[in-house]
Amino acid sequence: xKILRRCLILFWAFAKIAAVVLGGGLAMLPVIxxxxxxxxxxxxxxxxxxxxxxxxxxxxxxxxxCAVYVGMKVAGFFGALAALLGAVLPSFTVILLIAVFxxxxxxxxxxxxxxxxxxxxxxxxLIVSTAFRMTKKVCRGAFEIALGAAVLILVxxxxxxxxxxxxxxxxxxxxxxxRLQKEEVQ
Amino acid sequence: xxxxxxxxxxxxxGILCFGGGYMLVPLLFxxxxxxxxxxxxxxxGNLVSVAQLTPGPVGINAATYAGFIENGFPGSVxxxxxLVLPTLILSMLAVLGLHKYRKSFAVQGILTGVRPAALGLVxxxxxxxxxxxxxxxxxxxxxxxxxxxxxxxxxxxSLAIFSAVFIALNKTKISAPALILGGAALGALxxxx
Numbered sequence: 001x002k003i004l005r006r007c008l009i010l011f012w013a014f015a016k017i018a019a020v021v022l023g024g025g026l027a028m029l030p031v032i033x034x035x036x037x038x039x040x041x042x043x044x045x046x047x048x049x050x051x052x053x054x055x056x057x058x059x060x061x062x063x064x065x066c067a068v069y070v071g072m073k074v075a076g077f078f079g080a081l082a083a084l085l086g087a088v089l090p091s092f093t094v095i096l097l098i099a100v101f102x103x104x105x106x107x108x109x110x111x112x113x114x115x116x117x118x119x120x121x122x123x124x125x126l127i128v129s130t131a132f133r134m135t136k137k138v139c140r141g142a143f144e145i146a147l148g149a150a151v152l153i154l155v156x157x158x159x160x161x162x163x164x165x166x167x168x169x170x171x172x173x174x175x176x177x178x179r180l181q182k183e184e185v186q
Numbered sequence: 187x188x189x190x191x192x193x194x195x196x197x198x199x200g201i202l203c204f205g206g207g208y209m210l211v212p213l214l215f216x217x218x219x220x221x222x223x224x225x226x227x228x229x230x231g232n233l234v235s236v237a238q239l240t241p242g243p244v245g246i247n248a249a250t251y252a253g254f255i256e257n258g259f260p261g262s263v264x265x266x267x268x269l270v271l272p273t274l275i276l277s278m279l280a281v282l283g284l285h286k287y288r289k290s291f292a293v294q295g296i297l298t299g300v301r302p303a304a305l306g307l308v309x310x311x312x313x314x315x316x317x318x319x320x321x322x323x324x325x326x327x328x329x330x331x332x333x334x335x336x337x338x339x340x341x342x343x344s345l346a347i348f349s350a351v352f353i354a355l356n357k358t359k360i361s362a363p364a365l366i367l368g369g370a371a372l373g374a375l376x377x378x379x
Contacts, residue, residue, distance in 0.1 A: 018242045027361070054280050057288055057297065060273030062206040063243040068277035080278055084270060091242025092250050092266055098236055099254040099262070105229040105236075117319065118373015119235040121344040122366045124315035125351035126238070130208060131308045144302040151306030158220060161212045161310070165202045165303050172299015176291065179298075 006075040007082035009040070014067050014086030028063055032070060042074045063087055143175045187256050189264035196249055196268030201276075203269075204297075204304045207245025210269075211311040214252060224255065231318035238366055245269060319344040343376050 013035045017028050029052065036043045043051075055065035064084055071083030139145050151164045187195070195217070203209040211234060218224045225233065233255075237247035246266060253265025280288075287293055323339045350372075351365045 020241065053288065054277065056205070057293065058273065058276045058280055059202065059204045060200050060276065061203060061243050061245040061270065064246070064270045064273045065277050068274055069281055072278055072281040077278065080274065080281075084274055087243070088246055088266060088270060091240065091246045092262070094240050094242070095236070095247050095250040096254065096259070096262060098240065099251050102236075103255065105225065105232040105255075114374040114377020115370045116232050116235055116373070117341075117344060118347055118369045118371070118376070119239060119366060120231045120315065121319040121347035121373070122351045122369025123231075123235055123238050124312070124319045124344075125348045125355060125369075126362055126366065127208065127211070127308065127315050128312045129352060129355045131305070131312045134205065134305050134308055138301045138305045143298075144305070147299065147302040148306040148309070151303045152309050155212065155216075155307060155310045156313070161216050161307050162198065162202050164307070165204065165300055168299040168303035169296050170299070172297065172301075173292070173295035176295035176298045180291070 003075050003078060007078050010071050010074055010079050010083040011086040014070075014083045015090055018063065018087045019090035028066065032066060036070055036074070043070065047073060143171075147171060187261075189257055189260040192253055192256060192261055192264040193268040193271075196253070196265045197271045199249075200269045201272040203245065204300045205308070207243050207248070208308055208311060209304055210245045210248055211314070212307040214248060215311070215314055218252060218255075227314070227318060231315065234315075238363075239370065316348075320348050343373075347372050 017031050017035070020031075029048075032051075033048055037045070037048060051066055051069045054069055055062050058065050064087055067083040067087040068080045071080035073079075075082070135148075139148070147168060151168065154164055155161050199210060199213045202213060215230055219227055219230050233251050234244075234248060237244050237251060240247055246269065249265045249269040250262045253262035255261075257264070320341055321338065322341050322344075347369050351369055354360050354365055354368075355362065
């Protein structure tokens with residue numbers, strides 16, 4: 001019974017977070033802290049820090065990573081499912097409604113014709129600044145710059161982006177090994 | 187595409203999303219636009235715009251929409267479930283004890299390779315979106331390579347919105363969604379005038 005109650009709390013909290021926090025990702029972090037660490041003492045500060053670290057290590061949507069982590073900590077497997085379902089359901093419902101009325105994505109409505117180019121320009125700015133911010137975080141040396149540039153050139157020449165991600169793994173392992181060896185020498 | 191195939195495809199996208207939902211943009215573009223040609227570039231841009239404008243994680247929104255376009259309601263369920271399936275399994279394993287391997291050579295080595303690759307793909311997504319807004323005739327470097335400007339041109343309204351949002355994002359504390367709504371309003375205003 002306690003588990004069921006906790007699952008409902010998790011579902012409801014993440015549904016609220018996903019429905020209110022636009023943009024997703026770590027924007028939901030302060031809300032998660034408020035909800036599960038301040039108001040209800042389910043998570044400690046260390047738990048929250050670990051959540052941030054893991055959500056950026058494990059591949060996937062960051063918001064979903066956080067939901068699964070919190071759910072797992074609070075109520076185990078079913079908690080993870082409940083939290084994830086909560087995080088997904090509002091988005092899913094809203095998009096479904098839009099997709100039903102606007103299935104082919106080519107607006108002929110005069111207002112929408114103006115709205116979409118405006119949004120595309122704003123999204124472009126968002127993605128470009130994400131790229132710059134990531135550059136500062138990721139590029140620790142020549143290896144990162146070279147690999148990033150190589151991936152960009154290859155994907156522009158129609159190489160499958162998924163393949164590029166997978167192929168970058170052996171290079172990463174090699175670079176890591178060389179760096180560790182250098183550290184040992186010093 | 188059948189729902190089962192969609193589930194599988196989006197699960198593979200989910201496992202490749204290093205660094206969050208934005209990674210879905212290059213992966214989806216490669217599949218829907220350059221690969222199977224289900225959408226043209228502008229329709230794709232609109233899809234991401236809707237995903238960005240509606241509440242919730244961008245990746246989930248985009249997957250639900252793309253799944254609906256491919257196979258209606260079952261398609262959207264399959265795509266969304268597929269996208270979060272690897273996350274669900276991997277994050278649960280992480281909490282159950284694998285997190286102690288986070289600092290191990292294998293995990294750190296994989297991340298050393300995958301993070302710069304993801305960065306390259308986010309720059310690719312930037313180029314896609316610049317081509318959908320500021321440079322509607324395509325991105326200049328191709329024209330430079332061919333020694334002429336081709337149909338390269340600048341959309342000045344988009345450039346103005348792009349610059350305003352870019353500066354506001356980096357110099358003020360206004361949230362990203364508010365800025366996107368601002369972009370939408372500016373776009374609508376210029377369309378009306």
